[in-house]
Amino acid sequence: MDKIEGMRAFVAVSSENSFTAGAKRLAISTNLASKYVRQLETYLGAQLFNRTTRSVTLTDIGRAYLERCTPLLEQFYELEGLVQERQSELAGTIRISAPTGFGSRQLVKAIGPFQEAHPNITIDLHLSDQYVAIVEEGYDLAIRFGQLKDSTLIARKLLSMRIVVCASSDYLAQRGRPLQPDSLTTHNCLIPTSAADPNHWAFCIDKVIERIRVSGSFHADSPRAIAHMAAEGLGIARCPYYAAEPFIKDGSLELLFEEMEVTELSLYAIYPSNRHLTARIRALIDHLVLTFNVK
Incomplete structure (x- = not known):
């Protein structure tokens, strides 16, 4: 056999x-x-x-x-990768887990040139806003926002992104523009359930960080869904900039309280610490770091 x-x-x-x-x-x-x-x-x-x-x-x-x-299989794959690397040709499959919104747009755009440069590499991309157990579910790499909680994994930072508050002009015309963060208590806020504390939004007010309790009629674990509902005029959103960016650029959303933003969200490439990275996975991580301009 x-x-x-x-x-x-x-x-x-x-x-x-x-x-x-x-x-x-x-x-x-x-x-x-x-x-x-x-x-x-x-x-x-x-x-x-x-x-x-x-x-x-x-x-x-x-x-x-x-x-x-x-680990034995990973070493075998690494041995194959070393041979391929010396032949200047990377090949094989990379199985990746990534958040739905970021993965379907920014990540796909970043991976495109990598695959053009390495046509013998197959990318198997799985998009989900739920936590994925990398080792147990057989992924080579995960792209995740937020701090690393599992000490058995290794994280390499790709970028930092603003967390923004935004709303549509229609919503603001109907409900009024909040002039101070504490005015959000009277507004319909769209609640991002994937956040650590979704019902408290942090702002820097007079050099002091204050957390404003908010509530609303729409809850979702997808930042893109939150941004989309805000663009439809349902309420005020707080989400990563990538989720709101398309709507901001086309004028569907406008930013609120920019000068009071305090939170950034870091994006990481994560992989198991006990796994020997193959040449193709190392090459992809290096490519993503350069693409997202991490210094």
């Missing part, structure tokens, strides 16, 4: 908790993925998965094997 193929199939199935999804990730048939895993189990003399009609879960031995198998 091909041990590498068996290990690849095992890791893919364990990441997806499904033979079908794992096979799809490897671009092979479900029967072939199942065959590879059975051959690996036979070779090892151990059952790696508990299989039922509804679920596929790791056995205790399977979890222990996964912990040791993953």
